[in-house]
Amino acid sequence: MVSVTVQNLEKVFPPNVYALRDVNVTIKDGEFLVVLGPSGSGKTTFIRCIAGLETPTKGRILFGDAPVIDVERGINIPPAKRNVGMVFQNWALYPHMKVFDNIAFPLKIKKLPKSEIERRVKEVAEALEISNLLDRYPRQLSGGQQQRVAIARALVKEPQVLLMDEPFSNLDARLRISAREFVKSLQRRLKITTILVTHDQHDAYALADRLMVINNGVVQQISTTDEVLNNPANIFVAQFFGDPPINILEGEGRGDHVDLGDLKIPIPAPQGKLQVGIRPTDIYIADQPLSPEDLELKPGRVLLVEYLGFTPVAVVKWERIEVRAVMYNKLKEGSLARVFLKKEGVKLFQNGVRIK
Numbered sequence: 001m002v003s004v005t006v007q008n009l010e011k012v013f014p015p016n017v018y019a020l021r022d023v024n025v026t027i028k029d030g031e032f033l034v035v036l037g038p039s040g041s042g043k044t045t046f047i048r049c050i051a052g053l054e055t056p057t058k059g060r061i062l063f064g065d066a067p068v069i070d071v072e073r074g075i076n077i078p079p080a081k082r083n084v085g086m087v088f089q090n091w092a093l094y095p096h097m098k099v100f101d102n103i104a105f106p107l108k109i110k111k112l113p114k115s116e117i118e119r120r121v122k123e124v125a126e127a128l129e130i131s132n133l134l135d136r137y138p139r140q141l142s143g144g145q146q147q148r149v150a151i152a153r154a155l156v157k158e159p160q161v162l163l164m165d166e167p168f169s170n171l172d173a174r175l176r177i178s179a180r181e182f183v184k185s186l187q188r189r190l191k192i193t194t195i196l197v198t199h200d201q202h203d204a205y206a207l208a209d210r211l212m213v214i215n216n217g218v219v220q221q222i223s224t225t226d227e228v229l230n231n232p233a234n235i236f237v238a239q240f241f242g243d244p245p246i247n248i249l250e251g252e253g254r255g256d257h258v259d260l261g262d263l264k265i266p267i268p269a270p271q272g273k274l275q276v277g278i279r280p281t282d283i284y285i286a287d288q289p290l291s292p293e294d295l296e297l298k299p300g301r302v303l304l305v306e307y308l309g310f311t312p313v314a315v316v317k318w319e320r321i322e323v324r325a326v327m328y329n330k331l332k333e334g335s336l337a338r339v340f341l342k343k344e345g346v347k348l349f350q351n352g353v354r355i356k
């Protein structure tokens with residue numbers, strides 16, 4: 001396997017759409033990188049540039065030490081010679097071919113001997129637990145099975161790099177979870193350098209060794225999922241990654257505290273307007289503090305109790321401000337609640353950029 005190094009990558013679509021701006025990232029040998037961003041952020045363009053299906057306007061990409069594209073030096077290795085496996089959003093199986101032939105297709109193009117093709121298709125089918133499906137047509141398979149066939153077809157070439165573009169988007173919620181587990185354990189087993197693109201933060205959280213968050217073609221942050229969650233680089237990242245979503249409140253820095261109007265939080269903060277980010281897991285309703293360091297705020301009114309996953313989260317209101325807070329007791333809507341804050345979880349932003 002290889003590392004993938006992306007340097008100063010830019011893609012401008014005519015007349016003037018900047019799909020990618022100066023992207024720099026190195027994906028280590030055997031690493032699982034997830035690229036997370038909203039619709040239109042440049043994710044597909046990024047992965048297609050790596051596959052060779054799109055030609056960047058600037059920059060270079062190396063597999064190990066070897067450039068597969070270097071715009072300035074005029075190097076552009078065609079997709080078939082890059083030895084990448086690609087799984088597309090719609091899986092792109094050939095409907096008129098049986099599973100065996102779908103998987104065998106990339107090897108037939110390479111004109112490998114029949115016996116070799118047979119051996120490799122059987123091997124990959126076994127690894128993906130679809131040996132019993134080789135005689136069926138794609139329409140005779142469930143979504144999860146079709147996805148495995150698409151992955152088998154990507155892997156049968158024994159690629160150096162596996163690229164997956166929204167591979168779970170056609171699966172229902174339950175299948176999605178088992179498909180994620182499957183992809184993760186397969187990647188661990190094969191130790192194949194993998195880049196997966198998704199707009200779904202749950203995919204990202206479940207799969208990524210490292211996460212690259214992108215918006216408007218600009219990389220916002222590249223780090224482990226925990227680091228992105230606990231130390232988001234800016235407000236966009238803080239709001240885009242995290243479930244339940246982070247509370248963002250307008251405040252005023254006053255040196256030794258932040259003034260939120262209804263509440264004053266005793267943490268050091270530069271003078272002036274700022275935004276305060278508090279994850280619902282860092283502000284909670286309970287009968288007593290979970291830890292002696294946690295700060296008790298003024299009691300707030302429980303406006304609403306909602307369930308995010310199976311976790312009860314309350315919308316708490318003071319005079320003006322409202323936040324979502326995890327709930328550890330069974331208070332009814334309308335009750336006055338004791339509210340506690342984990343001060344170390346409070347994040348401060350100025351002009352959208354993280355300052356603390």
Ligand SMILES: Nc1ncnc2c1ncn2[C@@H]1O[C@H](COP(=O)(O)OP(=O)(O)OP(=O)(O)O)[C@@H](O)[C@H]1O
Nearest residue numbers: 013017019037038039040041042043044045046199
């Ligand atoms: N062939 C093209 N011609 C012109 N503009 C394009 C082309 N392909 C993509 N774009 C534009 O480039 C930007 C990035 O698109 P891209 O498909 O990479 O985003 P994405 O993050 O993958 O989005 P989605 O999640 O919706 O698939 C968008 O503004 C898109 O409209």
